[in-house]
Amino acid sequence: MSSIDKGFSEKRDFIRMKISAPLSAKLSHDEGVIEGLCRDLSGGGMQVETKTQIPAGTDLVVEISSDHGHNPTLHAKAKVARCSSDGDSGYVLGLEIIEIIK
Known part of the structure; x- marks a missing residue:
């Protein structure tokens, strides 16, 4: 089925999972670590809340962990x-x- 045949909410390649998990992100150009909260996650991306403004195009290394200790x-x-x-x-x-990253 092509994306034209899908309903509007189904046009993404991956389903979004609503989560609320702590996230830390390391900026590739400096040593700082930014803390945040991952709101949702899919196979292609994620939506994150943070107190720090980060410009579009910035590369990061992110780590998401479970509040429940799951690995x-x-x-x-x-x-x-x-x-x-x-x-x-x-x-x-x-x-x-x-x-x-494995």
């Missing part, structure tokens, strides 16, 4: 696709997963 932790190289204010002095990032 394995997700490690991935990602790129910021978009960054917008959430209205509460924080930001919502759209991250594209570039590579899963």
Whole structure:
């Protein structure tokens, strides 16, 4: 079935899973680590809440872990696709997963 034949909510290549998991992201160009919360996750990307504004195009290495101690932790190289204010002095990032790190 092509994406034209799918309903609007089904046009993505991957289903989004709603999660609420702690995330840490290391910027590739410096040693700083940014903490945040992963809101949703799919095979191609994720939506993240953070207090730090990160410009689109920035490369990151992210780690998502479970509050419940489940393993394995997700490690991935990602790129910021978009960054917008959430209205509460924080930001919502759209991250594209570039590579899963084992």
